[in-house]
Amino acid sequence: MANDPDSFGRRSGFSSPPCLAAEIAPDYFDPLGVDPGQARDVARWRKSERARLRDIRKALRSGERREIADALITGLRPVLDDRLQGSNLRTVSFYWPIQNEPDLRPLMTELSTTGVDIALPLVETKAAPLVFRRWTPDTRMVRGHWNIPVPPGDAQIVIPELVLAPLVGWDSEGYRLGYGGGYFDRTLASLPNKPFAVGIGFHAAKLATIYPQPHDIALDVILTEQGIQITPDS
Numbered sequence: 287m288a289n290d291p292d293s294f295g296r297r298s299g300f301s302s303p304p305c306l307a308a309e310i311a312p313d314y315f316d317p318l319g320v321d322p323g324q325a326r327d328v329a330r331w332r333k334s335e336r337a338r339l340r341d342i343r344k345a346l347r348s349g350e351r352r353e354i355a356d357a358l359i360t361g362l363r364p365v366l367d368d369r370l371q372g373s374n375l376r377t378v379s380f381y382w383p384i385q386n387e388p389d390l391r392p393l394m395t396e397l398s399t400t401g402v403d404i405a406l407p408l409v410e411t412k413a414a415p416l417v418f419r420r421w422t423p424d425t426r427m428v429r430g431h432w433n434i435p436v437p438p439g440d441a442q443i444v445i446p447e448l449v450l451a452p453l454v455g456w457d458s459e460g461y462r463l464g465y466g467g468g469y470f471d472r473t474l475a476s477l478p479n480k481p482f483a484v485g486i487g488f489h490a491a492k493l494a495t496i497y498p499q500p501h502d503i504a505l506d507v508i509l510t511e512q513g514i515q516i517t518p519d520s
């Protein structure tokens with residue numbers, strides 16, 4: 287039983303249940319000692335906000351969604367050009383759109399023909415950092431974790447210098463709400479050279495705050511159909 291103090295004691299090693307952290311994320315050790323009651327409230331709040339924000343974008347008409355994606359592509363070009371000029375940027379990770387995320391695939395195809403290496407993220411191990419595999423317009427996609435289309439197992443593993451992170455929600459501090467797996471945070475925390483991270487989302491998905499927790503890593507740029515909302519200098 288999840289709420290049985292004895293069962294908690296057996297699993298956690300504590301003689302009494304000091305908190306419910308093990309109920310929220312059994313494998314997560316929080317080095318900063320965040321208040322467990324607050325962490326539980328934040329996790330609950332995030333779950334309901336994810337559902338609310340996903341419903342909002344689901345309600346958009348497909349023409350509207352296409353216009354938003356076109357505006358995002360227009361906004362993204364100068365961000366990428368800026369990073370491509372004279373820098374060591376070679377590999378950019380996109381995402382294969384699911385659940386009404388903005389579809390940037392036209393830009394993905396275009397860039398791949400102009401010499402930029404394109405990568406896509408994969409969940410190859412649950413509760414672990416993402417793996418990135420190379421994508422070209424000839425790549426035959428297969429179904430991965432959560433049924434997300436991904437490059438096949440023989441596609442080259444690459445490390446992107448820039449990642450596009452689709453946003454379920456975002457806040458003015460640059461924090462991202464995703465689908466609740468913690469995958470992007472784990473990935474950004476684990477790569478020796480942290481990639482430049484650009485959040486891509488609907489303007490309407492703005493939140494006053496996502497109540498950042500110690501594991502949350504702010505993105506460098508947040509881009510919506512209304513342009514850049516957060517820059518490295520802000």
Ligand SMILES: Nc1nc2c(c(=O)[nH]1)N(C=O)[C@@H](CNc1ccc(C(=O)N[C@@H](CCC(=O)O)C(=O)O)cc1)CN2
Pocket residue numbers: 381382383384387407408409416431432434452464465466467468469470
């Ligand atoms: N298009 C696209 N591809 C992507 C991402 C994305 O956000 N968009 N990801 C960005 O990271 C990764 C996949 N992220 C995922 C995040 C959560 C779950 C998941 O199983 N969610 C559970 C709840 C988890 C929990 O609450 O502990 C669920 O909804 O049931 C699956 C995949 C990689 N590929």
Ligand SMILES: Nc1ncnc2c1ncn2[C@@H]1O[C@H](COP(=O)(O)OP(=O)(O)OP(=O)(O)O)[C@@H](O)[C@H]1O
Pocket residue numbers: 311314315329332462463464465466467468469470471472475501502
């Ligand atoms: N670096 C990390 N190490 C261990 N656990 C982590 C780390 N980052 C996130 N997590 C775990 O992942 C859980 C979900 O995190 P969060 O709510 O930030 O997900 P998300 O950003 O919405 O998901 P995603 O990136 O998969 O779309 C957290 O409660 C935490 O337990």
